[in-house]
Amino acid sequence: MNAADCETWMRVELDAVEAALQSWLPAAAPAGLGEAMRYGVLDGGKRLRPLLVLAACEAAAGNRSAALRASVAVELIHAYSLIHDDMPCMDDDVLRRGKPTVHVKFGEAQAMLAGDAMQALAFEVLTPAAADPDSIPARLQARLCGLLARAAGHGGMAGGQAIDLASVGLPLNEAQLRDMHRRKTGALLEASVLMGAACGEMPGSAWDALSRYGAAIGLAFQVVDDILDVTQASEVLGKTAGKDLDLNKPTYVSVLGIEGARRQAQTLRERAQAALASSGLRHTARLSWLADLVVDRNC
């Protein structure tokens, strides 16, 4: 499968994810809440996590309907974390995905509630009633809820953000930085891969290989983010560039230098590709292409 095929696949899948997000986000939640939720999720974002879910589901020859629900759920968790992270008590950012952040547009209280409601909605999407024509097996619902909850919670994303908060101005070493990002961004990226994999069946060794793949690209994503934060302008990123430096936050660039960070990204790409090669799975071309996309992206 060549790069053009993968790009076509991506465009088709991005349309499917966007349509699914559109249909599951409430059109009329009370008192402006639905509007804030839709603003915080739609019309923006690279949708990397949904693509990872769908590519991993394909590698596992899994249940497509379940994977589409899982892709919406992980994107809702990701988008809620950005809304809360941008608030004045956290990173205090005014620009996200090229637009004013949710609290700038709707106020802090509505932004907090929109994030809270989006986390709940993620678990709603994963638990369709059996009578729903588009339902998925209860065993899979439970599995997906469990993977997502653990990635989002104190042992994953929220825990990583707590470390991030506490680390401002501290001289973290590389191991501490890795631990923070393994939780803050890595856990949800890895969970995206595993939720897609859970939609099908595979030997434990293949599962473990996908877990290693997910961990490697999770970290690679953050290393590249840190590089882009100092090399790209805000207009290209759609968010405020140079923010970590301004906030005196430790980054891969501040710890390893720009060249060291670039080498690290390449090493992680190779680790991700090696994990796929060792998985014994046949249909990993899209996961492989996504690993390259994560490292080679410029925004």
Place this chain on the structure above:
Amino acid sequence: MNAADCETWMRVELDAVEAALQSWLPAAAPAGLGEAMRYGVLDGGKRLRPLLVLAACEAAAGNRSAALRASVAVELIHAYSLIHDDMPCMDDDVLRRGKPTVHVKFGEAQAMLAGDAMQALAFEVLTPAAADPDSIPARLQARLCGLLARAAGHGGMAGGQAIDLASVGLPLNEAQLRDMHRRKTGALLEASVLMGAACGEMPGSAWDALSRYGAAIGLAFQVVDDILDVTQASEVLGKTAGKDLDLNKPTYVSVLGIEGARRQAQTLRERAQAALASSGLRHTARLSWLADLVVDRNC
């Protein structure tokens, strides 16, 4: 079963719930997050929602281990909502359960993260791995996650809070006030009853009766809350009294007057008891006693 038996039952169950909360709240989540989560949940609260779960499970002759998990999960959702609700951008309150609120003690960012992590933890608790000796059937895990997510999200608690925010200073009528509270507090109280019921098996008619019971006590709880807000001192309530009046929020007392609100609470108690009587279930004495407790409480 007399009131003394019910009080003994309650004391025993409160100990069980407290022990379960203790064991599921992380002792060592990173960077102070675990401490903030534990502070926000432990050593306080009436634990009404867990008691409703456990009493409904008993009425359904249900799976005790599942009900204990469900009781922890609903209390985590309730406690997280209080933490976020108390923050400066929402109700800006400094006193809760007789202690400084979480953001006063740990800062706003940590309070927001603690709430976020508690919502995720609720779904972790509901989805133990099959290998866990204390696990519960996957079908029940999925059911409980679905009930909780819908009660917590935009159609339930978070939606009700959005209406609450938007209603400050507005002259809501009784129907609008009821709609707000049906979502804001009622949805999670009703879900507590239904999650307990889901731990066992019962005919659809009994399920519907418990749903009516839950809706009635959900509303009764709020009516009584509004009465206590104007008749009790902060020291008795463990939170700031007279707050709604200060914030110019519509309440049952402002809409119905104090006597009208008292009559309304009695009507709802009768409706709850009638629903239990019509359920056809035999073991509803504790649910009946809890309905009285909700209406007769003085804090």
